[in-house]
Every structure is written in C-alpha cells, then in structure tokens.
Amino acid sequence: MDLETLKSLAVKAETKIVLLVLDGLGDLPREPGGPTPLEAARTPNMDALAVRGVTGLADPVGPGITPGSGPGHLGLFGYDPLKYRIGRGVIEALGIDLELTPTDVAARGNFCTMDEAGRVTDRRAGRLSTERCIELSRLLDTIRLEGVEVIVRPVKEHRFVVLWRGNGLSDQMTESDPQRLDEAPLKVEAKTPEAERTARLVNAFIEKARLLLREKHPANMILLRGFAKHPNLPTFRELYQLQAAAVAVYPMYRGLGKLAGMQALVTGPSVREEFDVLRQHWRKYDFFYVHVKGTDTAGEDGNFDGKVAVIEEVDRELTTLLGLRPDVLVITGDHSTPASFRAHSWHPVPVLLSSRWCRPDDVQEFSERGCLRGGLGRLKGKEILPLALAHAERLTKFGA
Amino acid sequence: MDLETLKSLAVKAETKIVLLVLDGLGDLPREPGGPTPLEAARTPNMDALAVRGVTGLADPVGPGITPGSGPGHLGLFGYDPLKYRIGRGVIEALGIDLELTPTDVAARGNFCTMDEAGRVTDRRAGRLSTERCIELSRLLDTIRLEGVEVIVRPVKEHRFVVLWRGNGLSDQMTESDPQRLDEAPLKVEAKTPEAERTARLVNAFIEKARLLLREKHPANMILLRGFAKHPNLPTFRELYQLQAAAVAVYPMYRGLGKLAGMQALVTGPSVREEFDVLRQHWRKYDFFYVHVKGTDTAGEDGNFDGKVAVIEEVDRELTTLLGLRPDVLVITGDHSTPASFRAHSWHPVPVLLSSRWCRPDDVQEFSERGCLRGGLGRLKGKEILPLALAHAERLTKFGA
Numbered sequence: 001m002d003l004e005t006l007k008s009l010a011v012k013a014e015t016k017i018v019l020l021v022l023d024g025l026g027d028l029p030r031e032p033g034g035p036t037p038l039e040a041a042r043t044p045n046m047d048a049l050a051v052r053g054v055t056g057l058a059d060p061v062g063p064g065i066t067p068g069s070g071p072g073h074l075g076l077f078g079y080d081p082l083k084y085r086i087g088r089g090v091i092e093a094l095g096i097d098l099e100l101t102p103t104d105v106a107a108r109g110n111f112c113t114m115d116e117a118g119r120v121t122d123r124r125a126g127r128l129s130t131e132r133c134i135e136l137s138r139l140l141d142t143i144r145l146e147g148v149e150v151i152v153r154p155v156k157e158h159r160f161v162v163l164w165r166g167n168g169l170s171d172q173m174t175e176s177d178p179q180r181l182d183e184a185p186l187k188v189e190a191k192t193p194e195a196e197r198t199a200r201l202v203n204a205f206i207e208k209a210r211l212l213l214r215e216k217h218p219a220n221m222i223l224l225r226g227f228a229k230h231p232n233l234p235t236f237r238e239l240y241q242l243q244a245a246a247v248a249v250y251p252m253y254r255g256l257g258k259l260a261g262m263q264a265l266v267t268g269p270s271v272r273e274e275f276d277v278l279r280q281h282w283r284k285y286d287f288f289y290v291h292v293k294g295t296d297t298a299g300e301d302g303n304f305d306g307k308v309a310v311i312e313e314v315d316r317e318l319t320t321l322l323g324l325r326p327d328v329l330v331i332t333g334d335h336s337t338p339a340s341f342r343a344h345s346w347h348p349v350p351v352l353l354s355s356r357w358c359r360p361d362d363v364q365e366f367s368e369r370g371c372l373r374g375g376l377g378r379l380k381g382k383e384i385l386p387l388a389l390a391h392a393e394r395l396t397k398f399g400a
Numbered sequence: 401m402d403l404e405t406l407k408s409l410a411v412k413a414e415t416k417i418v419l420l421v422l423d424g425l426g427d428l429p430r431e432p433g434g435p436t437p438l439e440a441a442r443t444p445n446m447d448a449l450a451v452r453g454v455t456g457l458a459d460p461v462g463p464g465i466t467p468g469s470g471p472g473h474l475g476l477f478g479y480d481p482l483k484y485r486i487g488r489g490v491i492e493a494l495g496i497d498l499e500l501t502p503t504d505v506a507a508r509g510n511f512c513t514m515d516e517a518g519r520v521t522d523r524r525a526g527r528l529s530t531e532r533c534i535e536l537s538r539l540l541d542t543i544r545l546e547g548v549e550v551i552v553r554p555v556k557e558h559r560f561v562v563l564w565r566g567n568g569l570s571d572q573m574t575e576s577d578p579q580r581l582d583e584a585p586l587k588v589e590a591k592t593p594e595a596e597r598t599a600r601l602v603n604a605f606i607e608k609a610r611l612l613l614r615e616k617h618p619a620n621m622i623l624l625r626g627f628a629k630h631p632n633l634p635t636f637r638e639l640y641q642l643q644a645a646a647v648a649v650y651p652m653y654r655g656l657g658k659l660a661g662m663q664a665l666v667t668g669p670s671v672r673e674e675f676d677v678l679r680q681h682w683r684k685y686d687f688f689y690v691h692v693k694g695t696d697t698a699g700e701d702g703n704f705d706g707k708v709a710v711i712e713e714v715d716r717e718l719t720t721l722l723g724l725r726p727d728v729l730v731i732t733g734d735h736s737t738p739a740s741f742r743a744h745s746w747h748p749v750p751v752l753l754s755s756r757w758c759r760p761d762d763v764q765e766f767s768e769r770g771c772l773r774g775g776l777g778r779l780k781g782k783e784i785l786p787l788a789l790a791h792a793e794r795l796t797k798f799g800a
Contacts, residue, residue: 001462377778386464390746399468400488
C-alpha cells in the first residue's frame with residue numbers, strides 16, 4: 001500500500017496508539033535448543049498481551065537484509081525503507097536538535113587517531129570523552145570556507161556533525177572514512193558532476209580540520225561519512241492526522257521520530273523515566289513512539305543475560321503504560337541484534353499487537369517461537385503501522 | 401504476478417472451477433477465547449473439504465486495509481485492487497444490467513430527506529420502498545440536459561443510478577453526498593479542467609431533481625457519489641480462456657462479475673436456488689463465481705447467530721455443488737465483517753481450496769484458527785485465482 005493511498009484512507013479518531021520499540025529485540029538461542037533472551041525473560045505482562053492480542057514476525061526491510069537503525073525505524077513508521085533513504089549525517093544532525101534547511105548537506109564525523117604516516121590507527125580516537133568532543137567541535141566550527149557556511153556540533157564521545165549550508169550543494173559524494181585501520185583517510189569524491197563543488201568544499205574542510213587538530217592527539221584527524229540532505233518525509237500529521245511524539249534517550253532515535261514529524265519529548269535515561277514522560281504527555285498526543293536502547297546495547301555487547309534483564313525491566317515498567325489503556329499497543333524491535341552475533345542481523349523481529357479488535361491466535365507468550373505461529377503471520381516492517389492504524393479505527397474503507 | 405504474464409501462461413482445459421464467496425466471511429470471537437461464527441457453525445462438508453484440501457488466510461488488499469466490496473471482489477478475481485479501481489457508480493449500473501458505453505459517466509444516487517434549511521436529515525430517506533424508488537427514478541429520468549443524455553434507473557430501496565451519456569465527459573469530480581447528517585448536500589466540483597463541463601451538467605441535474613422532488617418528502621432530495629467510467633478490465637476470456645458465469649442475488653455482485661466478463665445468470669434469492677442455477681448451467685461454463693450475501697448482512701447487523709445460520713445453510717446446500725464434482729472449489733470471502741464490529745474490517749479472510757492436486761496440511765476444519773496453520777499460508781486476495789487456475793491445470797510452465 002503506497003503512502004498516498006494510505007493517506008486517503010486516514011480518518012480522525014479519539015484512539016491512542018503506542019509503538020514500543022525494543023531496539024534489536026530479535027535474537028537467537030545461546031545454545032542449541034535453548035531459549036532466546038525474549039523467551040528466557042520473565043515477562044508476565046507481555047505474555048498476557050500476547051494471549052489477548054495478536055503476534056507475528058516482521059522483516060524490517062526484506063528476508064536476509066540486515067537493517068541499520070534508520071531503515072529499521074523508517075519501516076516501523078510505515079515508510080518503505082527501500083524508497084526513503086536517509087543518510088547518517090541527517091539522522092545525527094536531527095538527533096542533536098540541529099535543524100536542517102532543505103539545501104543543507106550534513107555528515108557524520110568521527111574524531112580519529114592518525115599516525116605519522118597518515119594512516120588511521122583508531123577510528124574513534126580512543127573513544128574520546130564527550131567534554132573533549134565539545135571542545136574540539138568548537139575548534140572545527142571556526143573553519144571558514146568560501147561561499148558556504150560550515151556548522152560543526154558535538155554529538156557524544158568521538159562523534160560530531162558537520163553541516164554545509166548554502167545554495168547548490170549536493171550530497172552525492174563518497175566518504176572519507178576508510179572503515180578500516182592502517183589506511184589513510186580517503187579523499188571525498190563527487191559521484192555526479194553537480195557534486196563536484198561540494199566535494200571540493202568538503203575536502204577543503206577536512207584539510208583545515210587536519211591542520212587545526214595536528215597537536216590534539218589522540219584526536220588528531222577526522223573521518224566523514226553519511227553525506228545527506230533532509231529527506232522531507234511526509235509527516236504523521238500530513239499522512240494520518242496524528243499528533244505524534246517520540247520518547248527516546250539517544251539522539252539518533254529522537255531524530256528519526258522528528259523526520260516523521262514527531263515531537264521529541266525530553267526524558268531521563270531509564271525505562272521508568274521514559275514511561276513517566278509518556279504518562280505526563282498522554283493527553284496531548286495520539287501516537288507515541290517509545291524507544292528502549294538497552295536491548296540493542298546488550299546484544300551488541302554479546303551480553304545475553306543483560307538483554308534478558310532489560311526485557312524484564314521493560315515488562316515490569318509496562319504497568320505504567322498499560323494503566324493508560326492505549327487503544328493499540330505494538331511491541332516490537334527495529335531489527336534483531338542476537339547476543340551471539342554481537343551485531344544487527346537479518347532475522348525477523350517479534351511483533352505483538354494488542355487492541356480490542358485483535359483476532360486471537362493460539363499464542364500464549366511473546367517470544368520468537370510464539371510469534372512464528374501468530375495471527376499476524378510473516379509481515380514486512382512497513383505493514384505494522386497500517387495494522388496499528390486499522391486496529392485504532394483510524395483507516396476508513398478502501399473502495400466501494 | 402502481473403496479468404500479462406499470467407495470461408501468457410493460461411491454457412485451455414476441460415476442468416471446472418467454482419469460486420464460492422461468502423461475503424464478509426471472516427470474523428472475530430463473540431467473547432475472548434470463544435469461537436468465531438465459522439468456528440461455531442456446524443460445517444461437516446466444509447470441514448471434510450479442509451481435511452482433503454488446503455487452507456490459508458488472505459489479505460484482500462493488504463495488511464490493515466479494510467476493503468469495500470469492489471476491491472475485495474476484484475482481488476478474488478485476480479485483479480490488483482490497488483491498480484484497478486472501480487467507482488461505485490459503475491458497479492451499481494452494471495448490477496442492474498444497465499450497459500455502459502466507454503464514454504458514459506455513472507453515479508450512485510441515494511434518495512434522501514432534507515429539512516427546510518437544506519440540511520440532510522436522513523441519507524436514505526427512511527430506507528424508501530423499492531416501489532417508491534422505481535416511481536421517483538422514472539420522474540428523474542424525465543430530466544433533460546443540454547448536449548447530454550441522462551438515464552436514471554432504480555436499484556433497490558433508496559438507491560438509484562444516474563448515467564450521463566455523451567462525448568467529452570469526465571468522472572473526475574467530487575461527490576455531493578456530505579456523508580454525514582445535518583449538513584447540506586455538497587456542490588459537485590471538477591477535479592480537473594476536463595471535468596468542468598461534466599460538473600456543470602451534474603449540478604444542473606441535481607438542481608432539476610431537487611425541484612422535481614420538492615413535494616416528495618421523505619425522498620425530497622438526492623445525493624450522488626462514486627462518479628466513474630467503465631474500467632475496461634481485461635476479461636476472464638481474454639486472460640484465461642475461461643467461459644465464466646456469475647451467480648449472485650444482489651445487483652452489485654453480478655455487476656462485479658460482469659466487469660470480469662462473466663455472464664450474470666438469473667437466480668432466485670436462496671442459497672439452494674443459487675446452487676440450482678449453478679447445476680443447470682454446469683456444462684456451459686468453465687468458471688462459476690457464486691456469491692452468498694447473508695454472511696455479510698448478518699455481520700453488518702451484529703447478528704453472530706444469524707451468521708452461523710447462513711454458514712450452516714451454505715454447508716448443507718454444498719452437497720448440490722459437490723455432486724457436480726468441480727475440479728477446483730474455492731470457498732472464501734471478499735473481506736471480513738465481524739459481527740462484533742458491525743462493518744467490513746481489515747482482518748484476513750479464511751480461504752479453502754479443494755482439488756485433487758492439493759498438498760495437504762494438518763488442518764482439520766475450515767475456521768480462522770485452522771486457516772492460520774494452513775498450507776496456503778498468508779496470501780494476498782489476488783493470489784487465490786492463480787492458485788485455482790494452477791490446481792485446475794490451466795496454467796502452463798513459466799520459462800523453460
């Protein structure tokens with residue numbers, strides 16, 4: 001279903017929808033025949049929802065495709081991640097409340113360590129402190145280029161954002177990050193003739209940064225990637241007449257929500273604080289996207305038990321959310337991050353949808369194995385939002 | 401699979417296919433954990449077919465999308481309902497055997513009640529009698545407009561059809577039906593410059609109708625919607641070399657069959673009579689579409705037990721159909737109409753396909769829960785017809 005058609009079916013209603021994203025939720029058993037973290041976790045609240053609701057398994061992008069956080073979330077927000085592509089630079093910029101104009105080009109930057117031969121020896125400059133990142137970003141922000149404004153802002157640890165602001169800029173450029181050690185940073189190249197001037201400006205910026213950072217070991221160089229312009233997605237308000245809010249601790253996820261037109265709400269770092277923020281803003285919005293990062297972090301760290309603990313924490317805190325009686329509650333992930341794999345993976349993600357209008361299946365618990373037999377069947381990530389809207393009685397009939 | 405490719409694979413055969421559509425078949429349990437109407441109904445014949453055949457769940461249009469009868473049926477007839485869109489006017493016109501020329505514009509009309517302030521107080525004029533509808537339609541049929549022929553025909557109760565016949569007409573117009581009470585009928589507006597003349601003609605028609613009906617309370621006004629031209633679908637004969645017939649009591653469903661090039665057969669109103677008509681014409685056609693309306697009517701009325709009764713009636717009468725030994729029998733719905741929801745819904749529809757070539761699954765009964773575990777899996781509505789053709793040995797190999 002294309003977004004134009006979906007938009008034509010959207011109607012107003014008094015119902016409230018919560019999309020709870022446990023980042024990297026899907027997983028694998030630790031040992032053959034054993035449970036996954038979701039199966040090992042004690043989750044009485046989620047299991048009760050699975051009994052009354054309907055479950056399934058979602059492919060965020062497609063079978064075999066491992067999504068980044070951007071495509072994984074775009075799918076959950078109902079956008080086709082193969083059609084709408086968002087560069088890392090844009091996500092990082094929005095996540096630190098750096099507003100992009102339609103002509104800006106953004107990039108994600110890393111401070112890195114370079115040896116005397118000009119080869120990268122640490123792509124994260126020893127995981128720089130955020131304080132030092134702020135200081136060095138200020139230094140880079142002093143760089144001036146001919147005919148274009150440059151804005152440099154710190155993100156966290158070794159990460160920063162660069163914005164080139166001016167007319168006639170293009171994001172069609174190769175990256176400077178070699179993505180491996182013991183190689184020199186790459187020259188940024190234009191992929192199209194229109195990008196040649198921008199590539200010259202970016203390379204000039206990198207050279208000025210190198211000179212400014214020469215004595216700043218271990219942060220004596222930068223790497224740039226994810227050149228991108230604002231994708232100008234149609235927003236949840238335009239598409240579905242939804243007032244939507246994002247509750248997320250990490251900048252990138254707030255940024256993803258903002259791309260869809262969500263209001264990013266300020267929250268403390270714990271799951272409890274996130275749900276408290278939800279409760280405080282309950283009356284003001286129709287749709288809440290709540291992002292929990294801990295599941296993904298534990299998965300990336302190979303910490304099976306840590307992932308179990310985060311899932312159990314979410315399940316305990318869920319009582320706050322359930323007390324608000326959302327008309328539709330979806331619990332899922334943006335991708336799988338199996339603890340044994342220590343990285344994002346292609347495995348489909350468990351989905352649980354709870355509403356008074358669910359057709360029940362025989363699934364008794366929220367788990368990978370249960371979802372395999374669930375009434376939602378096997379679906380695409382982008383199909384979850386239309387289902388949530390339907391169960392919230394926010395889509396009218398298609399055709400006579 | 402696009403229709404052109406499917407057409408290139410179609411071959412002649414002696415096999416016969418029956419598509420039995422129980423309108424609005426899919427449903428929900430009346431109480432948590434309870435059965436749906438299909439599960440509650442005693443259906444020994446369908447259950448026996450489910451044991452030998454193969455089942456699944458179909459999304460008529462897509463996950464979360466609630467189809468109207470048009471898109472629901474187009475999908476069952478193998479057309480992509482997102483690509484082929486048919487206005488209500490065309491469906492209603494064909495259903496009363498009012499043939500459309502390629503240049504005609506058709507609209508669905510309602511007689512309605514308007515108060516002295518010009519606001520609609522009953523969108524169906526107290527569900528007018530069909531006799532009165534016939535009489536008032538004849539009155540409107542006397543309306544003459546400059547440069548265009550106007551044809552008004554009664555359908556049933558408050559419903560009628562208007563046809564504007566002439567050159568240079570467009571269906572790209574907004575509707576006059578405000579779709580809610582206590583509002584005035586809307587002026588019909590052209591959506592494109594080409595439609596401006598047609599919109600003027602339609603508005604002139606409405607004004608003349610208002611004057612003619614002034615003293616005819618409760619039917620003292622009309623509402624028009626679903627302006628549409630004939631979609632010129634490729635027919636079952638062109639695509640699949642099938643001689644196809646439609647057995648349906650209600651005009652709209654005969655009309656939908658005719659859009660696919662089916663011959664609409666005359667039938668009495670009961671399921672038994674429909675199956676008798678099927679039997680009488682058995683030798684003459686390769687494909688029979690049989691439509692049963694009662695399941696949808698009961699669903700719309702919130703009549704769970706009534707829906708159970710219609711399903712049981714169909715199951716009893718099925719012996720007539722089974723006695724004819726169709727090579728392929730498909731039993732399904734065009735959409736779900738849960739009795740608790742009292743309207744069409746987005747829930748997927750149970751599908752049962754019976755043929756000597758079915759790969760059996762473990763399903764022992766025709767039910768929503770059973771179909772969830774069926775061998776057809778989760779499929780799109782438009783994928784059912786290719787499966788029926790395949791099991792009828794009417795599709796040759798794709799590629800060498």
